[in-house]
Amino acid sequence: MSVVSELATEKPKLLSARGTAIMLGAISFVAGIGLWWLAVLAGLSALPNPPEVLRRFIELVANGQLFGDMAASLQRVLIGFALGSLAAVPVGFLMGWYRIARNLIDPWIQFFRVVPPLAIIPLAIVTLGIDEKPKIFVIFLAAFLSSVVATYQGVISVDKTYINAARVLGASDRVIFSHVVIPASTPFILVGFRIGLGAAWATVVAAELIAAQSGLGFRMQQAQLYYDLPTIFVSLISIGILGLIMDRIVVWADERLTGWQERV
Structure with missing residues (x-):
């Protein structure tokens, strides 16, 4: 054939x-x-039953609250996630490629990994104020920690046979890194992105519960005060939909960038 x-x-x-x-x-x-x-x-x-939630959804869309809250939360997640992921990839490569860098950086990564980003929110608010900076910072931290570990794991998991074969063929370290290590690590990096997205959404909602004037987390807090369950459900569903869309985008990128990988 x-x-x-x-x-x-x-x-x-x-x-x-x-x-x-x-x-x-x-x-x-x-x-x-x-x-x-x-x-x-x-x-x-x-x-509340689905029709009640649907009616509240229509009301929140009609008065513009829902789109405003979605835009506020989405903006925070995108900025924090982008900054965290961009910082995590080079740090993860550095840790995986150089043993000295791994020994210097890894203890700090593991230290902050066991400290939940939510626990840093009060400190971030006290030191950075109550505007957008503390919210974006904790999202950055959550996304960074997830992505840096995945990137590092991807580098050290590269099959040594590929690296040795490239060396036998005369490839330099730069060529090996760019043509072997980076492509082989890409699936791990994208998995880290997916985990980081989930951590980013969980963190932004918690941050908005503490100090915010807009956002889906803020709207849920306000609805809680009045026992407004339909509004809480609308906010939860909105978070789920936004998170699902972003996750599907990462999956689409994964399929395009790692088409060489065998899939079940």
């Missing part, structure tokens, strides 16, 4: 697998909503 024929055969399979995944995801979503509704109707839960 020619290469063209093989590619023509693989493409429908890929489209079919993707269509199946979308269909199963939709079925799972509808089933989850149905179970939620049945639990409320049966009196097994004090949660």
